[in-house]
Amino acid sequence: MIEKQYKQITFTLNGKQVSTSVDVRESLADMLRREFGLTSVKKGCEVGECGACTVLINGDVFASCIFLAIWADGKDVMTVEGLVDTDGHIADIQQAFIDEAAVQCGFCTPGFIMSAERLLRTGKRYTRDELRKELSGNMCRCTGYHNIINAVEKAMNARLEAAGKQPV
């Protein structure tokens, strides 16, 4: 018989401070799904290859399936659920995915949106080729990525324009 070990962790989840007790062996993906019901966090490989479980941790992208839950202690974790405001308004990048028909089965979608969100937050202007490179850690089998790149580009241009940066 092996004793289970638990640890109390406190972290910021989608803008709110939360505290919970986790099995030290549990992945962040499993904890977010089990403890917080965050169904946007999908598991497609559990070894960090497919990108479906991508979340932002302190603003950077991580595959939450290979990130231990205890490592989230003291950090700022954000999932797709955190992009929706309290009135239910979705973020520009989510709307762009809808408008550009970048969603099919929807399983890779939240992970892709989080990877894209990090890019949009840099305030940089990326070429399509740069976007492809930056997003190559997320896999999609339905879309051929074409409309996903379109959606990210569209949201990027809109944010840059809103920030007063002229289109190139």
Next chain:
Amino acid sequence: MEVGKSFKRVDAFDKVTGRAKYADDLCPKNAYVSRILHSTIAHGRVIRIDTAEAAQIDGVVKVLTCFDVPDRPFPTAGHPWNTDPGHQDVADRKLLNEHVRYYGDDIAVVIAEDTVAADRAIRALTVEYEAYPFVLDPIESAKEGAPLIHGERQNNNILAHSSLRIGNYAEAIKEPGLIKVEGWYHTPTVQHSHIENHICFAYQEQGQRVTVCSSTQIPHIVRRVTAQALGWPWGKVRIIKPYIGGGFGNKQDALYEPLCAWLTTQVGGHPVKLDVSREETFVNNRVRHAMHAHITSWMRPDGTFAARKLEVWSDQGAYASHGHSVAAKGMGAFPQLYPCDNVETDAWTVYTNKPTGGAMRGYGIPQAMFQNESHIEDIVTALNLDPIAFRRKNSMPVGYFDSFSKNELYEDSFNQCLDKAIEKIDYDRKRARYRHQTGPVRRGIGAALFWYNTAVWPISIETSSCRMIMNQDGSIQLITGETEIGQGCDTVFAQMAADTIGLRLEDVHVFTMQDTDVTPYGSGAYASRQTYIGGFSIRQTGQLLKEKILKHAHTLTRMPADLLDIIDGTIVRKSDNRALMTVGELATRTLYDMERSEHLAAESTYAVKSNAYSFGVTIAEVEVDIPLCQAKVLNMVNVHDCGTLINPQLAEAQVHGGMSMALGFGLYEELLADPKTGRILNDNLLDYKLPTTMDHPDLLVDFVENAEPTSPFGTKALGEPPTCSPAPAIRNAILQATGVAINTLPLNPHRLFEEFTKAGIFRTEQEVISPPSPGRSAEISRVTINA
């Protein structure tokens, strides 16, 4: 009219917010988990499994082995049932198999309270085998003396053989002056690689019935298969299908639902989850059949066919699943794409000790188009003909009628598609420019055609049912047995229903989840059937509901029903276009009528007795870095005639996805088996080269909208067709660029190095590459001239 407009997907909001519920999201928190023990030999018999240590592990609920399961073989293919025993799928596997037939076969299961305990228990199981010789190659496996894989059922490994004879091949090839072009064409085993692995959970209700919630494309078929596997009446099984994270044919099979259903019965009906890992998805689900084809064409010097012959061996793997229907479909494409008076075709589907071949997007046609369209390019190269002109002249002509499917080529679809594709990718200019190149980096441009059937009539039944329930506000719930798997059918069904009744799109609420206790029968997502087939029952049911509404409108407005119509949710008097009342007002008054209260609803089944040809073309522009042996697609266009577009934006998105899957098939993907053991070597997304964003160019798409006359909405197949023609177009572009005809997929650097070396394209390590000499083939494509 709502049909023909690019409405946003009805499920998009829930998917971008993470709220859409997939199977794992619905699993009860207290469910036990299960893990499968897979065999570590490719062929043999399990003599004994020692479970004592595993059973002692804390958290383990039960260990079950191949010696515990019912002795009842069952079929798994996602085909509609056939009441004729001669047309039923082959029942050749049990829930767990004592006779193991591939490296990874399912031999035992652990049920546990958590995954840690389950994994530990799996590692604690020890297995004693009696090992048999194994065979991995279908051509070897078809020979006499090969190790028998299903000796219990048959005395050779050929699951099925079918053939077709037109005219007299043996006589026709004697014609003087004929030029014989022949070649072998090989396509690899690939896997669907949907991002959501197959997952299901099962529990029992009332201590009797079993419910399985599953990531499946075919809930009604899985119910039947699960009941057959358990030996139960079909009504005792209930299947629930929530949103699924892609399927592409892998989930057009009963995968682990029968096993999961049985597991819950072994633990008193407690919920049991069976969550397949990515590694298991590659090895223990289904794969695309690898095929090996030999084609011989006897050409007249004027570029017409005298006689043609095709022989194809399809690698079935360990179990029958969809079996020979895949190779048979591929073979059937051959005489129709380029009709010829004298044709012989033969296809063999052969068991091997490898993962099981099942349905995968295109169902044999991507393989067939690689064989066919590569071979056509070899012909035009040998005869020095123009590849586009040859295809225009020799492909299926307008008016072509297939007496079996009753399909007809009504319009000049191939030429129309070619015209658009040529213009869109600037083919003529590029083809001419790439004609005489030297140097290490060269470009080429190549084309390939395809045709595809829509749905499966007359091979199987084609039937679809629909139920519409009207709410008091005049909106409806639309319920069908056809499944949303990502392709967007919920959205196009809503558009069809809105148009038929006269409602607005927002008045149609699609009940997306199939629950076999509630949802009327539909066969599900396969054969590019749902938009075509579902359209018949949606139209018919919508008309029934509309008749009822207008009958009540007559009562409420005093106007004759035939003077009334429903437009945008309003009852309109046609004679003066006056709006008389809203459908909502009518529905409320009808339901709450003290005398004649009626809940407005309609349901019907439509048995479809037609099929429809879908057509298209791919043109690919490729750059080949010869020293690096690397081919890169610079531009690729698909043009489809899939009839009238119900939702153009979603149709285009569907084509992107199919082209992408074909890009992987053409350039990157191959599931490799270790020849020494039969073990799959690259069962993960790192080693199996699924294309990423970096591997894709922008994808060009266009359509020719020839309304399909048999469809109430003018539509026909689009789900699978985009996957059919890109791989040979890429191959043909590499042929133009380098002069080397490569007949084995994928066209990855390993392959290109071998083939370039064989073709003598490298002279020395440093020296510039030799100039191309068209028609040089590295493979066995041979050209001989009749004496």
